[in-house]
Amino acid sequence: MHSMANGVTAQTLTEAVADHLRRLIHLGEVGPGDRLPAERDLAEQLGIARLSLREALKTLQNDGYVEVRRGARGGTYVTELKEPVARWRARMRTVSGEFDDIVDFRIALETETARLAAVRRGPADLAALRETIDDLSRAHDRTAFRQSDSRFHAALATAARSTRLLAAVESIRAELFNTYDLLPFVDPVQESVDDHQAVYRAVEAGDVDGATAAIRDHIENARAQLRAIVFDGDPFGAPDRRTDAEAGAREERGR
Amino acid sequence: MHSMANGVTAQTLTEAVADHLRRLIHLGEVGPGDRLPAERDLAEQLGIARLSLREALKTLQNDGYVEVRRGARGGTYVTELKEPVARWRARMRTVSGEFDDIVDFRIALETETARLAAVRRGPADLAALRETIDDLSRAHDRTAFRQSDSRFHAALATAARSTRLLAAVESIRAELFNTYDLLPFVDPVQESVDDHQAVYRAVEAGDVDGATAAIRDHIENARAQLRAIVFDGDPFGAPDRRTDAEAGAREERGR
DNA sequence: CTACAAAGGTACAAGGTCTGTACCTTGCAC
DNA sequence: GTGCAAGGTACAGACCTTGTACCTTTGTAG
Numbered sequence: 001m002h003s004m005a006n007g008v009t010a011q012t013l014t015e016a017v018a019d020h021l022r023r024l025i026h027l028g029e030v031g032p033g034d035r036l037p038a039e040r041d042l043a044e045q046l047g048i049a050r051l052s053l054r055e056a057l058k059t060l061q062n063d064g065y066v067e068v069r070r071g072a073r074g075g076t077y078v079t080e081l082k083e084p085v086a087r088w089r090a091r092m093r094t095v096s097g098e099f100d101d102i103v104d105f106r107i108a109l110e111t112e113t114a115r116l117a118a119v120r121r122g123p124a125d126l127a128a129l130r131e132t133i134d135d136l137s138r139a140h141d142r143t144a145f146r147q148s149d150s151r152f153h154a155a156l157a158t159a160a161r162s163t164r165l166l167a168a169v170e171s172i173r174a175e176l177f178n179t180y181d182l183l184p185f186v187d188p189v190q191e192s193v194d195d196h197q198a199v200y201r202a203v204e205a206g207d208v209d210g211a212t213a214a215i216r217d218h219i220e221n222a223r224a225q226l227r228a229i230v231f232d233g234d235p236f237g238a239p240d241r242r243t244d245a246e247a248g249a250r251e252e253r254g255r
Numbered sequence: 256m257h258s259m260a261n262g263v264t265a266q267t268l269t270e271a272v273a274d275h276l277r278r279l280i281h282l283g284e285v286g287p288g289d290r291l292p293a294e295r296d297l298a299e300q301l302g303i304a305r306l307s308l309r310e311a312l313k314t315l316q317n318d319g320y321v322e323v324r325r326g327a328r329g330g331t332y333v334t335e336l337k338e339p340v341a342r343w344r345a346r347m348r349t350v351s352g353e354f355d356d357i358v359d360f361r362i363a364l365e366t367e368t369a370r371l372a373a374v375r376r377g378p379a380d381l382a383a384l385r386e387t388i389d390d391l392s393r394a395h396d397r398t399a400f401r402q403s404d405s406r407f408h409a410a411l412a413t414a415a416r417s418t419r420l421l422a423a424v425e426s427i428r429a430e431l432f433n434t435y436d437l438l439p440f441v442d443p444v445q446e447s448v449d450d451h452q453a454v455y456r457a458v459e460a461g462d463v464d465g466a467t468a469a470i471r472d473h474i475e476n477a478r479a480q481l482r483a484i485v486f487d488g489d490p491f492g493a494p495d496r497r498t499d500a501e502a503g504a505r506e507e508r509g510r
Numbered sequence: 511c512t513a514c515a516a517a518g519g520t521a522c523a524a525g526g527t528c529t530g531t532a533c534c535t536t537g538c539a540c
Numbered sequence: 541g542t543g544c545a546a547g548g549t550a551c552a553g554a555c556c557t558t559g560t561a562c563c564t565t566t567g568t569a570g
Contacts, residue, residue, distance in 0.1 A: 013264070532553095
């Protein structure tokens with residue numbers, strides 16, 4: 001027998017709660033400056049003891065996600081996220097291939113999502129998609145931009161009638177974090193609106209190939225933008241860019 | 256603020272271990288009749304206390320995945336899996352859309368996997384793929400068939416150079432369980448070999464569209480076969496069709 | 511400038527989980 | 541029928557989770 005391998009561990013409530021909250025922050029559900037509910041309330045909402053929540057908040061505090069203030073106007077506030085974003089960026093630069101691995105996975109999920117959406121969408125789905133694009137084009141700050149962007153992709157997965165794709169699309173977005181705060185704000189908005197509209201038109205028309213091509217372009221655009229953020233100013237030069245065209249030439253260790 | 260929603264829970268070690276072992280069984284890493292390592296050894300391999308392992312085994316025992324025998328030739332043996340397969344089948348029939356949801360997700364993962372493999376594969380990858388197909392065509396029993404099949408898809412994800420796709424492909428295969436034991440054995444072998452060879456040829460040729468089309472066909476074939484197992488007449492022909500609730504209620508004592 | 515209210519901070523006891531260690535029981539093989 | 545390789549059981553210590561109670565900080569209304 002083989003591969004009964006190791007690595008099995010329990011997850012404490014504290015860890016689970018910290019992961020949950022960290023994910024909400026990564027997804028932009030709560031952004032810099034937002035205040036979380038009071039400990040007692042939040043603990044009740046999450047169905048856990050206050051102490052467990054407090055320990056989770058302590059973790060997030062240590063990692064620089066939130067800061068805690070006492071007194072009447074006290075509470076737990078999301079920070080500007082400079083520290084965690086810096087750590088995320090360092091990891092993306094350090095762990096070879098991690099960045100492209102995530103984006104490749106996202107492409108796998110979203111191209112098929114777009115394909116299914118083009119086939120299965122109904123009028124209500126189209127309306128929901130239009131609304132997210134309208135919100136996006138009207139977004140006046142980064143938080144609104146983030147949320148509209150997230151909701152477009154969620155609406156697409158909803159139109160695709162796939163609960164697993166919806167969940168996975170959200171998960172992988174959380175892994176990419178939310179780094180728009182590091183970009184100049186104006187550029188990405190118009191580009192993103194254009195990309196989303198292209199996807200929408202193909203989905204509305206039931207154009208399967210057009211929809212997959214449009215979403216692939218969109219994610220490749222996002223990849224390029226994020227790559228600039230992550231690797232900009234690297235003294236050792238850009239790491240190898242695994243485009244599909246190039247990568248075929250190289251070959252790796254056997255297995 | 257919204258969506259701070261509920262549902263956060265810790266996972267006990269026992270649960271984690273049970274999930275891990277159940278997954279190995281679902282993937283066919285260990286099959287009917289196989290014996291797991293002795294409790295003391297397995298606990299050490301997994302890095303956990305024996306009691307935690309024992310509780311996990313108790314769970315699997317209750318669910319009909321394994322049976323435990325004492326004495327010199329004793330140990331923990333994987334059952335014929337009739338009970339869990341019946342439960343799985345009942346669930347697929349009952350939970351509306353669950354079956355297609357899983358297969359749709361699998362298509363999302365594997366089409367992009369095939370696409371990337373066609374672009375990034377090296378000679379070693381091609382050799383590994385050929386080997387799994389050879390194994391498959393020589394498979395004399397269901398266990399060998401299962402393993403070769405799994406390994407082909409793993410090799411494909413390896414050729415695609417994507418750790419996340421590899422992990423996700425494995426996960427979703429575990430959710431589909433391993434129901435080949437319910438099929439007549441001869442048919443699917445030749446079909447499956449043909450399908451895999453079609454994928455291989457496209458990947459070898461670097462034919463992106465051919466590879467995605469071939470893997471999509473393969474999975475749609477698998478969908479049709481599985482659908483027949485899941486939704487068509489009872490494979491055991493018994494007019495007495497037990498619901499899973501009934502099945503769980505009976506046959507409780509015999510252990 | 512004082513009292514109140516709304517937050518976070520701390521303490522403790524009861525019950526559950528995980529570990530390490532030790533010892534008992536079963537049943538095949540010789 | 542003895543040896544021995546399994547599983548079966550017991551227990552104490554450390555850690556995690558919960559419920560409850562009470563303390564401290566700080567903005568602000570009066």
